[in-house]
Amino acid sequence: MKASSIYALACVGVILVLVSSCSLNDKPNFTIVKSAIGAAAEPSESAALEQLSSWSDALYAAANQSNRQEAYLLLQRIEELAATDDVRKTGTPAGWHAFDLSLQAAKKAMSEKGTTTLWYTEAARLKLASDAVNRPEAPLWLQYEGVLRDDSQRILTAWQSQIEDRAMAAEAAIGIYGEHLDRLEVAALMQRDAGELEAVRERLDYMKEVVKAVGSGQLRHETVNSALDRVNASASALFKDPSDEGEPAVAEAIPPGVTVGQRREGSMQLAEMFIAAFVMGVLGFAGWRKYRGGQEKGIPISRNKFNG
Incomplete structure (x- = not known):
């Protein structure tokens, strides 16, 4: 066989290897892209839970200081955020039902005089519940x-x-x-x-x-x-x-x-x-x-x- 023919066959072999490598890498690259997309979507849920926990902590602090105005504002924010799909992906239906009832009980108690102990207790319940969904591994x-x-x-x-x-x-x-x-x-x-x-x-x-x-x-x-x-x-x-x-x-x-x-x-x-x-x-x-x-x-x- 001539040297030119051997050289041509070698070139063809190299080309086939390169094409094969590219085709094999297509799937892993697609997986990496999917993982990146998933990672980009996760912060939305985790950020919402973190915000819920932060506001619940602030609500408890406001209740501890008997600051009705700040506490009521925080209750409204917590109620709106807790109703979103990102937040309710974690926890249970029974838990969120109890969470909603606690929110309403806190709002009702806050609008009446002589009920500081009641809405303080509800603030504590909301704080613990928000913590549980935000850090389920060690609530x-x-x-x-x-x-x-x-x-x-x-x-x-x-x-x-x-x-x-x-x-x-x-x-x-x-x-x-x-x-x-x-x-x-x-x-x-x-x-x-x-x-x-x-x-x-x-x-x-x-x-x-x-x-x-x-x-x-x-x-x-x-x-x-x-x-x-x-x-x-x-x-x-x-x-x-x-x-x-x-x-x-x-x-x-x-x-x-x-x-x-x-x-x-x-x-x-x-x-x-x-x-x-x-x-x-x-x-x-x-x-x-x-x-x-x-x-x-x-x-x-x-x-x-x-x-x-």
Whole structure:
């Protein structure tokens, strides 16, 4: 074969290799383009969720300062943003329904006098819910697992105390537990089945009735411990990741040995959000004890003064 023929065949081979390489690269290049388009679309959703969380934080701060004008303006912005498709892609229908109800409750309470505590509570619920959809991997509401555990221990301590009115003390502690449960409700519904939250509520209500029944001699003392165990079991199920039957949800999102508070700089925020309810419960019980003591000593106490 002539040298010119060999050279021509070599050229043809090189051309075929180049064409083949180009055709093989067509698909990966298309994939890269699609990925770039998808990445460009994602910021719209994430930015909306970030904005929702930011406004909810500002709403909670305004409520904490009793700034009705700023709070009402933020509520309007949150309501408009929360209605968009980009925001509602995250969370659950039940969660967003509860979110809408909380928004309306806050607006209604804000338009009336003497309702600062009510719209403050709704602001806290909205803050936790917005945080849950914005940071679903480690939401702030999961820290309430420890809070409810402490509440449970407080109920048990009150019930096992030797004071005459231990039933009333236990009921006051149950009330604090219920307030904390109300606080996390909307956030929990964004990530959990509504039945799990309802189970905790039903068992807490049942326990309250058991405490009253035992106090009046209708049930045995041990019944309270059993009812409290059921409350604890339901609460534990609420905080577990639905896709995992082992570890609690907190452990799913955070490495071993690291708490949610370490992962998120939110421990102080949480303290602010539940300590008020605890203090109010303690003061309420202390006021009741003072009223009861006054009755035993025959000291008249004005009902209006006590309620004020």
